[in-house]
Amino acid sequence: MSDATAESAIVGDWGGADPFAPSFRDDPYPALNQLRESDPVNLTPVGTWRISRYADVADVFRNAPTSMTLPDGSSPNMDDQDNRGSFREFMLNKDGPDHIRLRRLVLGAFTPRALKNIENQIELIVGEALDKALKEGGMEVIEDLALRVPSRMICRIMGLPEEDIDLFTEWTAMRTNAFFARFLPDEVVVGARKAGEDMADYFEAMIKKRRAQPTDDLLSNLIQSEEDGDRLGDVELAVQAIGLLTAGFETTIGLIGNGTRAFIENPEQSRLLKEQPELAANAVEECLRFDTPVLFNWRVLTDEYKVGETVLPTNSVLWMMLGSANHDPLQFDNPDVFDIQRKNVGHISFGGGAHTCLGNQLARMEARHAFRSFCSRMPQAKIRYDEFEWSESFFRVMGKMPIEFS
Ligand code: HEM
Structure with a gap:
């Protein structure tokens, strides 16, 4: 396909890497590596283009x-x-001034300065989770650590009751499927719609409450900016809240869960972090690269554009294969090796351009504490693979990963 122009291509193929096949997420990297080698600008059977090389993804x-x-x-x-709760109104789906306006309204809650104020709370939550694990001789990594830290922190930032975390866990996992619902089975689409409706009910009621009784949190600040004349209507407001909750929950569960798994499966890297805790920040970047929580995102070309050797026409839908780009040997030495001392670990897991992940500093800070404490305090652990489960999420997120200490 590589010398062709898009006009001459009629039917594409998955090139051995169908991202919607149930087995794909067990280990997507061998298939993504093969796709990148054989067809780095790949026309899929659903008419979208998959961009797999790091340099091409970054260039787009x-x-x-x-x-x-x-x-x-x-x-x-x-x-x-x-319908209600649709991500079509979320900032991620907007361009130009509409996008900038929505992004600016929430940006303040995620600046390094704002985050510094909550850092000690992250440390406390991680500490409690690990105390409990030590007492019990093991832990359910997702529920007790990977989910606990981001769910509590996003609730505190947004001003949502922590008693509702179980509800959010179920809704946000289902809701991630809405991002690529056109390509998913009916029962998944129905579940994603229902989660959107339930979340819209929840947030519309919560917005009413906060309007009557403002508190010092992101949700009340958003309502306030609307009342200061920034025209953020109730539906728009509820959708930003749903989007933020979903983005802040699921992706970071993926980072902390997948990263903890990488440490357990590579105990020498865990020992290294224990001995050199100053490697924690680089270790987080390596975890983001090595097992990418969001495997792909999208863009639509508004003009023709040459990607690699292929000229893609206006209106082409591009799927940016972040997980593949992060394992590109043209960019990273020994990309399939987990190495927390890796130099130039500049992954592309937070996307890029105007939509670059707005919560990236929060996610990094949560993961830094989780990994540093896990590796320094936990004895060697074994994963109980027979009880391992993926979650209902569209992202690369586990549902269960119980471990026991040896
Ligand atoms: C490891 C954790 C995370 C990963 C891997 C991740 C990944 C991503 C990706 C791939 C995008 C799309 C970027 C693009 O299209 O170029 C994105 C956007 C976004 N993320 Fe994250 N994210 C994470 C954590 C968070 C957290 C904690 C929040 C906080 C609420 C958050 C909020 C957002 C928002 C609001 C957007 C849309 C930004 C915009 O359209 O301007 N993310 N994220």
Whole structure:
């Protein structure tokens, strides 16, 4: 396919890496590596283009003329019958001034200065989780650590009751499927729609409450900016809250869960972090690269653009294969090796350009504490693979990973 132009291509193929096949997420990297080698600019059977090389993905984010939607404003991936709570109104699906305005309204809650104020709370939550694990001789890594830290922190930032975390856990996992619902089985789409409805009910009621009785948190601040005349309507407001909760929950569960697994499966790296805790920040970057929580995202070309050797026409839908780019040997030495001392670990797990993940500093800070404490305090552990489960999420997130200490 590589010398072709998009016009001459009629039917594509998955190149051995069908991201919707149930077995794909067990270990997507061998298939993604093969796809990147054999067809780095791949036309899929559903008519989208998958961009797999690091340099191409980075170039598109930086330089290509793109939008998040098709010319008629519809989403190339989302379910157009999805109604209340639809991510079509979330900042991630907006371009230009509409996007900037929504992003600016929440940015303040995620600056390094704002985050510094909550760092000790992260340390406390991690500490409690590990005390309990030591007492019990093991832990359910997802429920007790990977989920506990980001769920509590996003609740505190947004001003949501922690008693509702179980509800959020169920909703956000289902809701991630809404991002690519067009390509998912009916029962998954129905579940994602239902989660959107339930979340819209929840947030509309919560917004009413906060309007009557403002508190010092992100949700109340958003309501306040609306009342200061920034025209953020109730639906828009509820959707930003749903999007933030989903983004802040699921992705970081993936980072802490997948990273902890990488440490357990590579005990020499865990020992290294214990001996040199100053490696924690680099270790977080390596975890983000090595087992990427969001395997792909999307862009739509608003003009023709050459990617690698292929000229892609206007309105092409591009899927940016972040997980593949992070394992590209042209960018990283021995990319399939987990090495927390890796130099130039500049992964692309937070996307790029105007939409670069807004919560990246929060996620990094949570993971830094989780990994540093886990490796320094926990004895050698064994994963109980017979009880291992993936979650309902579209992202690369586990549902269960019980471990016991040896
Ligand atoms: C390891 C954790 C995380 C990963 C891997 C991740 C990944 C991503 C990715 C791939 C994007 C799309 C970027 C693009 O299209 O170029 C994104 C956007 C976004 N993320 Fe994250 N994210 C993480 C944590 C968080 C957290 C903790 C929050 C906080 C609430 C958050 C909020 C957002 C928001 C609001 C956007 C949309 C930004 C925009 O459209 O301007 N993320 N994230």
